[in-house]
Amino acid sequence: MAESPVLLNKHEVERLLSYDDLIPRLESVMGKFSKRDSSEMIQPVRSVVPIQQHSGFLGVMPAYLAAEGILCTKMVTFYQRPEGSSLPSTQATVLLFHPEHGHVTAIMDGEAITAKRTAAVSAISAKLFMPALSEVLCILGSGQQARSHYDVFTKVFKFKEVRVWSRRREMAHRFVNDLQGPVRVCSSVKEAVTGADVIVTATGASEPVLFGEWVKPGAHVAAVGACRPDWRELDDVLMRGAVVYVDSREGATAESGDIILSGAQVFAELGEVINGSFPAQREKTTIFKSLGMGIQDAVSAKLVLEKWNSKH
Ligand SMILES: NC(=O)C1=CN([C@@H]2O[C@H](COP(=O)(O)OP(=O)(O)OC[C@H]3O[C@@H](n4cnc5c(N)ncnc54)[C@H](O)[C@@H]3O)[C@@H](O)[C@H]2O)C=CC1
Numbered sequence: 298m299a300e301s302p303v304l305l306n307k308h309e310v311e312r313l314l315s316y317d318d319l320i321p322r323l324e325s326v327m328g329k330f331s332k333r334d335s336s337e338m339i340q341p342v343r344s345v346v347p348i349q350q351h352s353g354f355l356g357v358m359p360a361y362l363a364a365e366g367i368l369c370t371k372m373v374t375f376y377q378r379p380e381g382s383s384l385p386s387t388q389a390t391v392l393l394f395h396p397e398h399g400h401v402t403a404i405m406d407g408e409a410i411t412a413k414r415t416a417a418v419s420a421i422s423a424k425l426f427m428p429a430l431s432e433v434l435c436i437l438g439s440g441q442q443a444r445s446h447y448d449v450f451t452k453v454f455k456f457k458e459v460r461v462w463s464r465r466r467e468m469a470h471r472f473v474n475d476l477q478g479p480v481r482v483c484s485s486v487k488e489a490v491t492g493a494d495v496i497v498t499a500t501g502a503s504e505p506v507l508f509g510e511w512v513k514p515g516a517h518v519a520a521v522g523a524c525r526p527d528w529r530e531l532d533d534v535l536m537r538g539a540v541v542y543v544d545s546r547e548g549a550t551a552e553s554g555d556i557i558l559s560g561a562q563v564f565a566e567l568g569e570v571i572n573g574s575f576p577a578q579r580e581k582t583t584i585f586k587s588l589g590m591g592i593q594d595a596v597s598a599k600l601v602l603e604k605w606n607s608k609h
């Protein structure tokens with residue numbers, strides 16, 4: 298009989314998952330994904346069940362990585378919550394299966410995985426696409442993703458200035474009070490992004506919050522929100538004027554309102570740049586449109602389980 302699955306809560310997952318371990322695994326898996334070898338890796342576009350009545354959705358994100366021996370699925374819900382709600386907007390659970398026998402080997406919190414792997418992938422995009430001399434980081438939003446992006450961007454890069462904007466100024470102050478380093482709270486998006494070299498958009502918005510006319514030419518935008526075909530974070534001017542990179546072409550054309558509704562062309566996947574099959578156009582204004590991928594969750598969960606196994 299199969300052993301009982303390992304159960305790991307959010308606190309344990311957070312403790313076991315470090316950016317230093319995560320970043321190289323994500324670079325490697327995204328590079329492999331972009332080679333589209335289905336004997337190596339299978340990851341369908343996420344299935345989404347909209348819950349219109351409650352402004353939410355359930356996403357199911359399976360992935361199989363043959364060489365790594367990972368069979369995994371994440372189930373994630375996202376709800377557009379009222380400001381200051383005590384409930385998290387993004388909640389998730391990850392299941393790991395034994396790829397040969399099919400039983401579940403681990404059930405773990407997916408909130409920490411989602412927060413960290415998304416931010417780590419954005420940091421990989423910034424490493425490739427942000428201007429060579431990047432001094433100013435700007436984060437739009439003050440929720441879970443904003444926090445994980447702050448953590449990894451200030452860990453991996455050295456910015457002279459970090460700015461944050463949030464819909465309610467009080468939430469931006471609460472965000473900043475929780476941090477160690479200096480961050481300037483801005484009272485408008487325009488003030489926050491003007492002159493910024495790197496801009497992270499991590500909001501629950503469904504209409505554009507970031508407008509191209511405010512963005513410095515050559516800046517890099519890591520766009521994490523707006524993951525439904527009719528949701529936007531970025532306006533048409535920005536989308537059409539920048540070089541657009543995505544995590545997966547299939548995901549982007551099925552799910553990204555910023556891409557579908559603006560008619561912007563996707564230049565390349567992040568993995569295609571990692572592979573060297575497409576260039577990183579660092580000197581131009583660049584957007585990395587992130588939607589999230591099951592393979593990212595899969596390698597993150599495997600890493601967590603390896604760490605846990607090494608101590609038990
Ligand atoms: N690309 C990816 O892999 C992932 C993307 N996401 C997306 O990232 C975004 C943020 O997620 P979380 O940080 O978990 O949510 P959260 O609820 O913790 O934070 C959302 C932030 O957006 C702000 N916001 C909400 N509605 C807004 C609006 N209409 N205009 C401006 N600001 C608004 C809130 O004030 C808050 O600061 C969501 O859109 C979510 O779907 C989440 C997980 C993974």
Ligand SMILES: O=C([O-])C1=[NH+]CCC1
Binds near residue numbers: 373387411524590
């Ligand atoms: O990849 C992911 O887990 C998500 N993307 C958008 C909401 C959740």
